[in-house]
Amino acid sequence: DIQMTQSPPSLSASLGDKVTITCQASQNINKYIAWYQQKPGKAPRLLIRYTSTLESGTPSRFSGSGSGRDYSFSISNVESEDIASYYCLQYDNLPWTFGGGTKLELK
Amino acid sequence: EVQLVESGGGLVQPGRSLKLSCLASGFTFSNYGMNWIRQAPGKGLEWVASISSSSSYIYYADTVKGRFTISRDNAKNTLYLQMTSLRSEDTALYYCARHNYPGPFDYWGQGVMVTVSS
Numbered sequence: 001d002i003q004m005t006q007s008p009p010s011l012s013a014s015l016g017d018k019v020t021i022t023c024q025a026s027q028n029i030n031k032y033i034a035w036y037q038q039k040p041g042k043a044p045r046l047l048i049r050y051t052s053t054l055e056s057g058t059p060s061r062f063s064g065s066g067s068g069r070d071y072s073f074s075i076s077n078v079e080s081e082d083i084a085s086y087y088c089l090q091y092d093n094l095p096w097t098f099g100g101g102t103k104l105e106l107k
Numbered sequence: 108e109v110q111l112v113e114s115g116g117g118l119v120q121p122g123r124s125l126k127l128s129c130l131a132s133g134f135t136f137s138n139y140g141m142n143w144i145r146q147a148p149g150k151g152l153e154w155v156a157s158i159s160s161s162s163s164y165i166y167y168a169d170t171v172k173g174r175f176t177i178s179r180d181n182a183k184n185t186l187y188l189q190m191t192s193l194r195s196e197d198t199a200l201y202y203c204a205r206h207n208y209p210g211p212f213d214y215w216g217q218g219v220m221v222t223v224s225s
Contacts, residue, residue, distance in 0.1 A: 032209070032211075034211035034212075036152075042217075043202055043215035043216060043217055043218060044152065044202075044212075044215055045215075046211060046212065046213050046214075049210060049211050049213075055213075087151065087152055089152075089211055089212070091206075091209070091210070091211045094157075094166050095154055095166070095168050095169070096154045096157075096211075097154065098151055098152040098153070098154070099151075100151050101151045101152075
């Protein structure tokens with residue numbers, strides 16, 4: 001199974017900050033990584049697929065990059081509506097596996 | 108509008124069974140793979156099972172293999188998860204989610220809670 005090591009587990013940011021979350025896969029996942037946002041009591045929402053492709057409706061302040069085993073997800077100019085937990089997902093190989101999550105809080 | 112609505116959750120004793128359903132609308136259900144993904148209280152996400160559009164391919168996480176069965180009825184636009192020999196560690200919010208191979212899970216339901224406790 002591919003392990004996804006996501007860091008940091010939590011992040012404190014001020015409005016307007018840029019924040020970055022990383023996911024490292026235990027093997028090459030060929031850019032098949034997606035990023036989800038989950039707000040309390042809600043289902044996860046797909047923000048980015050295939051490393052850097054933004055879903056319709058995803059604000060342009062969200063971005064993704066990476067290759068091989070190492071990937072990152074960034075939010076530039078953090079807004080209050082971005083306060084949530086974020087998860088990466090590798091969908092290159094079964095079983096599909098998620099990172100442990102990052103909880104973004106306001107400083 | 109894509110909608111996925113789960114049902115069938117509840118409180119069940121260890122060792123007993125429960126069957127979840129997910130009613131889909133707003134898209135051609137028979138064209139998409141479907142999945143169950145769960146989230147234990149306060150924890151992260153765990154993929155549980157996947158079924159292809161025509162039920163030709165079915166996959167399970169090792170943690171549920173042999174105990175859970177995923178199935179679908181394309182005529183009823185419904186996905187199922189039959190859960191047997193339930194354990195306390197199966198306690199979670201269970202989401203159904205759509206995917207279009209080779210894509211990720213793009214739409215999710217709101218989830219249904221399963222609590223395994225005596």
